[in-house]
Amino acid sequence: MRIVSLLPSTTEILFALGAGEDVVGVTFECDTPAEARQRQIVSTSTIPAGLSPAEIDEYVGAALATGEDLYHLADGALRDLDPTHVVTQDLCAVCAVEVSAVDDALERLGCNASVLTYDPHTVDEVLASIISLGAAIGRTGPADALVASMCARLDAVAARVDGRPRPRVVVLEWTHPPYAPGHWIPEMVQLAGGEPVLGTAGAKSVRVDWSAVHDARPDLVVVAPCGYDRAGAQVQADELVAAGLLPGVPVHAVDADGCWARPGPRIVDGVEELAGVLHGVAVGGSAVGGSAVGGSA
Structure with missing residues (x-):
């Protein structure tokens, strides 16, 4: 199993479930646990570094108004890693790569990886989504x-x-x-x-x-x-x-x-x-x- 995690939360969950060795790609924000930082970075943000909170809000608002993506998949990253599973989200365009962008990239590459979406809105859904993610990667017990x-x-x-x-x-x-x-x-x-x-x-x-x-x-x-x-x-x-x-x-x-x-x-x-x-x-x-x-x- 070769898993690409496009969310810091799911990276943390995957390691907590004992699947850290199966994680081959993460985002630049995946900093927990420390071992996650050793995986290949596959997505980055378009938001310039060093902006104040007010400037970030202005930048994000302008980008969303024009339909500009705030996160980019690295060129060829999915092809090079040849994942079996890609974990992403549809919850928030400001937070991470959206599932539609992942689907498009996999289609262009002819990759048959399973796309798992992680989109909890409530505490109960967080708990249920951890169960679902564990089942999808064969880690139901953990x-x-x-x-x-x-x-x-x-x-x-x-x-x-x-x-x-x-x-x-x-x-x-x-x-x-x-x-x-x-x-x-x-x-x-x-x-x-x-x-x-x-x-x-x-x-x-x-x-x-x-x-x-x-x-x-x-x-x-x-x-x-x-x-x-x-x-x-x-x-x-x-x-x-x-x-x-x-x-x-x-x-x-x-x-x-x-x-x-x-x-x-x-x-x-x-x-x-x-x-x-x-x-x-x-x-x-x-x-x-x-x-x-x-x-x-």
């Missing part, structure tokens, strides 16, 4: 075990936060301009013992203005900009605080790429961390448990 472990950890969080007051939480998937979250992120807040007050579970993230953020009356703002790790998110969180955009509201930066934006096993890490921030409880493997909302998040 997939069942991984999902069981994730569910057990989520159950442990639920037990720790049960009966506690639910702080109002706004998650920002982007800051310049602000975007309210969709897909699985509002559910992550709910699972962590918070009340998501901006954004809709299972729907797309949407652009909002700062008045909507203020009107939501959050007890905590979580800065989780797609494409940024914790350090990058912290820079943006600090800018929001310095600009006085969220007076009196605690702001917490998270590893968006690791635990929020990528629908893989580490969304449970994100839930555990947020439970610690909201309620001052340590859960699972999370070391976070010191700052409840009302203190300095």
Whole structure:
């Protein structure tokens, strides 16, 4: 089996299922686990390096308006790797190569690889999609075990936060301009013992203005900009605080790429961390448990 993974989340899942040796190609964003970085890179982004969040938003908006692809498959990459399976998505044109581009490339090359789409919109769909991906590559047992472990950890969080007051939480998937979250992120807040007050579970993230953020009356703002790790998110969180955009509201930066934006096993890490921030409880493997909302998040 020779697998090309065009999503950081599925690369992580494939390695977690014990199929890392079968992964022959990944994207430039596939950085977890470390071994993934040793695989051939088959797709890159057209977004120039070094742009600010506002400049990225402007670039992406212009590209989508003209129908320009934001991700490119490397010339000849699929032909050279001769994959048996290609894992991609139809969820978001801003996130990765879309399935239509993969289908076109395989048709041009006369390649008969199986194209597997990974398009979860909710937490339950993330879990179900891991099961489906495992079945497609002959790793049903490991997939069942991984999902069981994730569910057990989520159950442990639920037990720790049960009966506690639910702080109002706004998650920002982007800051310049602000975007309210969709897909699985509002559910992550709910699972962590918070009340998501901006954004809709299972729907797309949407652009909002700062008045909507203020009107939501959050007890905590979580800065989780797609494409940024914790350090990058912290820079943006600090800018929001310095600009006085969220007076009196605690702001917490998270590893968006690791635990929020990528629908893989580490969304449970994100839930555990947020439970610690909201309620001052340590859960699972999370070391976070010191700052409840009302203190300095």
